[in-house]
Amino acid sequence: MTKPLLDVEDLRVRFHLRTGTVEAVRGVTLQLGRERLGIVGESGSGKSQTGRAILGLTPPPGEVTAKRLAFDGIDLLTASKRTLRTLRGGRISMVMQDPKYSLNPVMTIGEQIIEAYQAHAKAGRGEARDKALAMLEAVKMRDPARVFSLYPHEVSGGMGQRAMIAMMLVTDPDLLIADEPTSALDVTVSMEVLRILDELVTERGMGLIFISHDLKLVSSFCDRVLVMYAGRVVEELEAKNLREAKHPYTQGLMRCLPTLADDVRPLPTLNRDPAWAL
Amino acid sequence: MLDIQKLQVVFGTGRLRVDAVKDVSFHVEPGEAYGLVGESGSGKSTVLRAICGLAPITSGRVLVDGAEVTTPRSKAFYRTVQMVFQDPYASLHPRHTVDRTLSEPLAIHGEKDTETRILQALREVGLGPSFRFRYPHQLSGGQRQRIAIARALILRPKVLLLDEPTSALDASVQAEILNLLDDLRRKMGLTYILVSHDLAVVAHLCERLLVMRHGEAVEETTSAALRSGAASNEYTQSLIQASQGFTRNAKPPLQSLAG
Numbered sequence: 001m002t003k004p005l006l007d008v009e010d011l012r013v014r015f016h017l018r019t020g021t022v023e024a025v026r027g028v029t030l031q032l033g034r035e036r037l038g039i040v041g042e043s044g045s046g047k048s049q050t051g052r053a054i055l056g057l058t059p060p061p062g063e064v065t066a067k068r069l070a071f072d073g074i075d076l077l078t079a080s081k082r083t084l085r086t087l088r089g090g091r092i093s094m095v096m097q098d099p100k101y102s103l104n105p106v107m108t109i110g111e112q113i114i115e116a117y118q119a120h121a122k123a124g125r126g127e128a129r130d131k132a133l134a135m136l137e138a139v140k141m142r143d144p145a146r147v148f149s150l151y152p153h154e155v156s157g158g159m160g161q162r163a164m165i166a167m168m169l170v171t172d173p174d175l176l177i178a179d180e181p182t183s184a185l186d187v188t189v190s191m192e193v194l195r196i197l198d199e200l201v202t203e204r205g206m207g208l209i210f211i212s213h214d215l216k217l218v219s220s221f222c223d224r225v226l227v228m229y230a231g232r233v234v235e236e237l238e239a240k241n242l243r244e245a246k247h248p249y250t251q252g253l254m255r256c257l258p259t260l261a262d263d264v265r266p267l268p269t270l271n272r273d274p275a276w277a278l
Numbered sequence: 279m280l281d282i283q284k285l286q287v288v289f290g291t292g293r294l295r296v297d298a299v300k301d302v303s304f305h306v307e308p309g310e311a312y313g314l315v316g317e318s319g320s321g322k323s324t325v326l327r328a329i330c331g332l333a334p335i336t337s338g339r340v341l342v343d344g345a346e347v348t349t350p351r352s353k354a355f356y357r358t359v360q361m362v363f364q365d366p367y368a369s370l371h372p373r374h375t376v377d378r379t380l381s382e383p384l385a386i387h388g389e390k391d392t393e394t395r396i397l398q399a400l401r402e403v404g405l406g407p408s409f410r411f412r413y414p415h416q417l418s419g420g421q422r423q424r425i426a427i428a429r430a431l432i433l434r435p436k437v438l439l440l441d442e443p444t445s446a447l448d449a450s451v452q453a454e455i456l457n458l459l460d461d462l463r464r465k466m467g468l469t470y471i472l473v474s475h476d477l478a479v480v481a482h483l484c485e486r487l488l489v490m491r492h493g494e495a496v497e498e499t500t501s502a503a504l505r506s507g508a509a510s511n512e513y514t515q516s517l518i519q520a521s522q523g524f525t526r527n528a529k530p531p532l533q534s535l536a537g
Contacts, residue, residue, distance in 0.1 A: 214449075
């Protein structure tokens with residue numbers, strides 16, 4: 001890893017509200033190569049806002065500041081809107097949580113993939129169509145031609161999520177940000193979606209940021225894990241060393257999950273130390 | 279306490295006919311916690327809804343305390359059986375205070391001592407009297423679910439139907455709610471039917487469970503058998519594996535991704 005794909009230093013996201021300023025992300029620093037990085041935290045920990053800020057998708061009235069926010073040497077904070085447009089969806093893509101809300105309900109899945117492709121590549125309709133079909137096949141749709149002409153409401157959650165992955169990967173991005181890509185799905189289906197995501201990311205040598213609240217899932221899927229609490233990274237560790245987590249928050253998160261392996265009763269709960277948020 | 283015999287639930291007719299629950303039978307002893315596990319669309323929630331009258335019973339029988347339920351359900355039924363829903367953000371009326379939410383069941387059933395009952399219900403779920411006049415938006419997810427549980431318990435039911443009570447909550451909050459449910463069952467001698475897609479949650483709270491798929495019962499087993507990995511059914515095995523987290527070289531579960 002000579003030059004990091006993504007270099008973030010002291011990222012802050014603030015929302016100026018009537019009731020005062022809320023700082024959702026408070027100084028996140030991270031570097032990402034072509035690897036799988038997990039960001040874990042509970043609701044309100046700022047993990048999603050971190051992902052959105054990288055793509056410049058912070059909803060107004062949010063304000064993003066950082067000492068450095070660079071993707072492959074391009075400064076994302078000062079880049080023109082035009083540059084950002086070519087990056088977004090082209091070289092950086094994002095898979096959202098719920099396919100029900102993130103796909104266009106009045107466009108067929110095939111059309112949506114073609115649209116994504118043609119927005120970034122100079123390609124004729126026929127070529128885009130072939131590419132879309134190939135992509136649907138890559139995400140293991142059983143009958144790509146049929147799925148191509150279906151509307152989002154006609155497919156199941158797992159298929160919808162795979163269609164979204166197809167759409168996001170059709171432009172062959174260098175970095176994929178997946179924000180809770182499987183939280184809306186069933187356990188067995190989500191394993192299947194993860195397997196596909198894993199294959200594609202490995203094959204294409206992409207960088208992946210995987211945002212989730214599920215510590216167990218993230219640690220089994222990613223190479224490296226950042227644990228966020230109250231807008232800060234409280235711990236960074238190799239996924240395989242998760243059991244040796246030092247921070248009491250990470251340890252608490254690990255312990256409070258019921259497991260099939262042993263029967264702890266009552267479950268240990270998390271005593272939040274106000275010092276963690278400082 | 280509860281006896282479900284050959285329960286069948288069908289929605290729609292003709293081309294739109296959906297067999298949501300096909301021939302499901304199980305029996306729950308008083309004081310027992312019984313789990314229903316499966317993917318979405320397996321009919322597990324529909325079983326619960328059929329028991330408490332939110333879904334039609336097409337055929338089969340539902341017996342509570344040895345007596346078959348009537349349609350519509352009687353007031354006495356709701357004194358015995360109450361339900362807690364999945365999403366506390368959706369199941370509490372946004373413009374009713376906690377006090378109003380909790381006093382409504384009391385008013386419907388003509389109960390007296392509203393004041394003391396509400397304060398007691400709040401205490402039971404680990405919330406102080408200061409929560410009484412708050413609106414749902416002034417509560418966190420875990421606090422809301424506690425209010426939903428208090429609402430269900432305020433009539434002193436014997437059976438609690440729990441529909442994914444923790445899946446909308448963070449892991450640390452889930453642990454608190456599971457502990458609370460465990461405690462309440464022991465203190466009040468409640469009977470639970472818990473619906474969840476999370477095997478670990480079901481194994482934690484329940485002694486016995488039924489694995490469902492496509493509206494059918496796949497296997498009835500015990501938590502002890504799950505823990506020791508003694509589940510015989512292949513589908514149950516794949517659920518167990520999925521609950522362990524992602525594994526890179528696991529073989530894909532049989533014919534998943536249906537639909």
